[in-house]
Amino acid sequence: MITLLKFVDGTEIVGELVQNGDKIVISNPLQINYFVRTPASMPVVSLHRYMPFAGNTSFMFFKDHIINQVEPGDGIREYYTATLKDIIENTDPEINTSLLEKEGAMDSESSDVAQALIERMVKKPILN
Numbered sequence: 001m002i003t004l005l006k007f008v009d010g011t012e013i014v015g016e017l018v019q020n021g022d023k024i025v026i027s028n029p030l031q032i033n034y035f036v037r038t039p040a041s042m043p044v045v046s047l048h049r050y051m052p053f054a055g056n057t058s059f060m061f062f063k064d065h066i067i068n069q070v071e072p073g074d075g076i077r078e079y080y081t082a083t084l085k086d087i088i089e090n091t092d093p094e095i096n097t098s099l100l101e102k103e104g105a106m107d108s109e110s111s112d113v114a115q116a117l118i119e120r121m122v123k124k125p126i127l128n
Contacts, residue, residue, distance in 0.1 A: 005026070
């Protein structure tokens with residue numbers, strides 16, 4: 001079941017609910033980002049991995065850090081599914097390959113990985 005969480009610090013994530021009890025376990029959580037794109041001043045929503053460099057894809061959250069847990073609307077559910085598929089099939093392999101190729105290197109090209117991640121995080125906003 002896909003669920004939407006809002007934390008006390010204002011962070012919102014959407015992900016697959018694995019366990020719901022004293023602690024909540026979410027698999028493949030994506031953090032929701034809101035920003036305004038200028039010059040049209042259009043609000044934009046994007047999704048990115050909650051912890052993009054973690055070694056696992058499930059995370060435990062304490063209920064006292066969560067303000068609300070709800071079922072997401074159809075639009076964000078579809079956006080989550082499409083974005084997660086793209087991340088798993090394209091973004092993760094690209095970033096991992098780049099990191100492994102550049103392991104230990106600290107040259108001018110090392111910023112390519114960070115730039116690629118930033119571009120992928122903001123590339124596909126679809127909700128205006």
